[in-house]
Amino acid sequence: MENEIERLPILRIAHGNMSSTQDAVAREITLTVVLNNRNKADLLCSPSNLEYLAVGFFCSQGILKSKDEVRKIEFDRKEGVIYIETSGATGGFSSAEKGLLPHVPEPIMANHLKISPRQITSLMKNFMSRSSIFKATGGVHSVALCKGDDILIFSEDIGRHNAIDKVLGERLLKNIPLEECSIATTSRISSGMLLKIAQQNIPIIISKSAPTDLGVRLADAAGITLIGFARGERMNVYSHSWRVATNRET
Amino acid sequence: MENEIERLPILRIAHGNMSSTQDAVAREITLTVVLNNRNKADLLCSPSNLEYLAVGFFCSQGILKSKDEVRKIEFDRKEGVIYIETSGATGGFSSAEKGLLPHVPEPIMANHLKISPRQITSLMKNFMSRSSIFKATGGVHSVALCKGDDILIFSEDIGRHNAIDKVLGERLLKNIPLEECSIATTSRISSGMLLKIAQQNIPIIISKSAPTDLGVRLADAAGITLIGFARGERMNVYSHSWRVATNRET
Incomplete structure (x- = not known):
């Protein structure tokens, strides 16, 4: 974690008093990710789990679908470039990358996973307590892959899209099945975040x-x-609320 | 403002009680911006001040520099496309767009603008009270162009980069000089935000x-x-603190 935080000298002002001190600031680095010397992107991100980020980035682009496709991951740390080689042909960048609204996958109504408000409260408490870089710097987003109220994978990044890509990359390389999983996040949920979840058929x-x-x-x-605004024992369910079972049912 | 907010049916859960109600949610739309039929980008954004967003976007790309260059702005509302025509040639997309770390402009040490902690406190109080969509939805970022503790231009958007581009676009079309201005924002300041400010020579x-x-x-x-974490009478000054004068000096 110390690699992800930088201590910088600051002038702190409080109620008219000034003092020279230090503050912990989230680090931000540039990373280039390359797939088969063909697809390339430059990212600004936090310096952790970068291989996962690279894999997850191409996974979210829809051009990397399973662990079996990944033949080699090479990290040139000096140049800040991660090269991924896959077996077989991969497609070009999806419309999501180009900013257009991508195709929404088939609805996953058949997934009957449920979660209770009590589990959500417990999960989010667990989730928020994990966010060490946020606690130190206030400058990152957290995303977790969860099962019930357990956290399977946790990531933090200065960018919310990177944070979820790191989770998706790690889960792809670890081959974790997703049918019974949910995603927890500190960040707002716009179309881009939602589509990444939908693409993976994650139901919650x-x-x-x-x-x-x-x-x-x-x-x-x-x-x-x-589910939004999940804070303590409060939460808003914006869609498919039938998956949120009352405590009695679960 | 009502155009920027959508009321959606939700299931609200609080301390085990469930109730069907409505929640105000920030709207998110797709917009295509085109400059001289040559430079094109697809944006996801809040549906306000879209002409300013289009102008500000190309301004932040470094390919639109003054109001005089703008010959025509045409908004095809049906297709969601804004066409900007300029006189004279414009450059291609900057490296910022491609995600690489762009060139840092010449430092603006010669700008001796000062601001006092009291002005910052007063400005941020004023600024935060303006954020009507955030208050309703919790889902947007605000950015303002300020002079002392006055707000000259204010914008909100689901994306922090859009929010600042809207401010920069409006200021370009209104020809407001920037030497004595500062930017106030609710959002985190990463390299991308900072470079947009630096490119405009805004000193604070x-x-x-x-x-x-x-x-x-x-x-x-x-x-x-x-200046970060500017909340009430507290703030952290991370760089060039000589511009933050004590109240006595101003």
Whole structure:
């Protein structure tokens, strides 16, 4: 973690008093990710789990689908470039990358996973207590892959899209099945975040923050349960609330 | 403002009680911006001040520099496309767009603008009270162009980069000089935000949130005073603190 935080000299002002001190600031680095010397992107990100980020980035682009495709991951740390080689042909960048609204996958109504308000409260408490870099710097987003109220994978990044890509990359390389999983996040849920979840057929997303209307509409269309403002024992269910069982049922 | 907010049916859960109600959610739309039928980008954004967003987007790309260059702005509302025509040739997309770390402009040490902690407190109080969509939805970022503790331009958007581009676009079309101005924002300050400020030679940026280390380093190199965590009478000055005068001096 110390690699992800930088201590910088600051002038602190409080109620008219000034003092020279230090503050912990989230680090931000540049990373280039390359797939088969063909697809390339430059990212600004936190310096952790970078191989996962690279894999997850191409996974979210829809051009990397399973662990079996990955033949080699090479990290040139000096140049800040991660090269991924896959077996077989991969497609070009998806419309998501180009900013257009991508195709919404088939709805996953068939996934009957449920979660109770009590589990959500317990999960989010667990989730928020994990966010060490946020606690130190206030400058990052957290995302976790969860099962019930357990956290399977946890990541933090200065960018919310990177944070989820890190989770998706790690889960791809670890081959974790997703049918019984949910995503927890500190960040707002806009169309981009929602589409990454939908693409993976993950049936539940829980956020501490607000969704956008397009995020809600896409969740509705994709059959995903979207829970926002999950704070303590309060939460708003924006779509497919049938997955949120009362405590008695679970 | 009603155009920027959508009321959606939700299931609200609090302390085990469930109730069907409505929640105000920030709208998110897709917009295509085109410059001289040559440079094109697809944006996801809040549906306000879209002409300003289009102008500000190309301004931040460094390919639109003054109001005089703008010959025509045409908004095809049906297709969601804004066409901007300029006189004279414009450059291609900058490296910022491609995600690489762009060139830091000449430092603006010669700008001797000062601001007092009292002005910052007063400005941020004024600024935060303006954020009507955030208050309703919790889902947007605010950015303002300020002079002393006055707000000259205010914008909100689901994306922090859009929010600042809207401010920069409006200021370009209104020809407001920037030497005595500062930027106030609710959002975190990473390298991308900082570079947009630096490119406009704006000497002071004040945020309610955290900066990244790269944001601080670029502010330092560019001669910009970066103030973070400006909340009430508290704030952290991360770079060029000589511009933050004590109240007695101002």
